[in-house]
Amino acid sequence: MSTILEIKDLNVHYGAIHAIHGINLKVEEGEIVTLIGSNGAGKTTTLHTISGLLKPTSGEIVFKGQPIQGLPAHKIVAQGLAQTPEGRMVFPDLTVGENLEMGAFLRNNKAEIAADLKKMFTLFPRLEERRKQHAGTLSGGEQQMLAIARAYMAKPKLLLLDEPSLGIAPILVQAIFDAIVEINRSGMTVLLVEQNAYAALKIAHRGYVLTTGEIAMQGPSAELISNEEIRKAYLGH
């Protein structure tokens, strides 16, 4: 296995607020790695810095051996790193089909795009049923499926997912996490940011726990899930 993403001593400021304090993180090819932590711990900030929406104050983000910190987001997508935006952000006035087309914005091979579209429709049959519907008319869970499928359509080497369980009916959460496992099995590396620590650790290979901008703990998911402190702080039992 080779390292696909490595974050070294990353510091990020939000105006005067020092949001991320020198964190280090690694994702190996083929893994599902989860970054868990409570609201305001800095999970989304970390993700946005990786995907280029925020610029770090210092530190390095190395993707496939190349530093990418400070590049504009669209150039990072072109290198093979796609992110589902916080709060899903499906394009409400575009149809489900058009949203997926936007996901594949940088790709030109029509046959390959069509094949991936078919894969996503197999994974999320609801999206196929609603293909011609405006995305704004979808339920929260369906919008989340669309956000994931849309990011997949960029065919990234590394897929960043920002809180896929947020605001989703519990009955759909399992379906969405199953889909993430499925996507990972097809060969895509996944970095999953989650507040729902239990669900995330259950599908991830390794995990990092973020507390007020610092990595408090890290390790294989099985270890974290049985860790007494984590059980108390994040798992509620």
Add this chain to the structure above:
Amino acid sequence: MSEETAYLISDFFTYLLNGVAQGSIYALIALGYTMVYGIIKLINFAHGEFYMIGAFIGYFLISSGLPLYIALPAAMIGSGLVAVSVERLVYRPIRYAGRIPALITALGTSLFFQYLGQGTIGADPKAFPTAFENTTYQVGDVFISKIQIVIFLVTMVLMTGLWYVVTHTKIGKAMRATSFNMNAAELMGINTNRIVSFTFFVGASLAGAAGVLVGMYYNTVEPMMGLIPGLKAFIAAVLGGIGIIPGAVLGGLTLGIAENMVVGFWISTYRDAVAFAILILILLVKPAGLLGTNRKEKV
């Protein structure tokens, strides 16, 4: 039907045609206002000047003997390129500075072009050359001029083209994606700066076309000519719902028809007052505009 009623009806249709012609012009300018607002939430008060620049390009080219079918596209491209430069050099550096600085910058840019025009071309109105022989046709008691027909046709072609680009092309869909949320669009790999440039280009080229059409319709061009139509187009955009493309067309036509009815059946000097009264009324009654929904912004 009495003779008087017959006159009223034919007058009504004549004013309606005048209103649609005037409204088409407003709509063409309003489209750029609304598209730019939709993308970067900027009220570009210099937009009327792109219309003026288009009119002058048309003036110079037609004066030098070129036919309308060359002068019109050239004016559109010229206005578009000026707008792309203005966005790149003036608006982009202050994009995240806040709304008030952006508004003041837009007003400054507008004045810059007005006085640049006065300084270089001169403040006095120029007679727009005739691109073709104008004739007036009479259908029953209703009058319609050849220039009005040209205005309708050009407007229809441009709006159909715009509709096609926005709904059926990749760049048009990327434009709608960017106008919903710039970050989300960036995460698709869309170079949103390029989309902003494209939007300025398209919006200003529509205004440039309107400039040439107005030059032919009213026979004069001058550097301050963008001021009032620019404001009217802004009213049209707000009336239809700013940021909503079909709203600009609806708002432009409504305003043009309302103004011409006022001129025809009431007192012609009330024309501008009525336009601004419509603005105040819509802001009081339905601030989101005729086609606007009060969508709650997610935090």
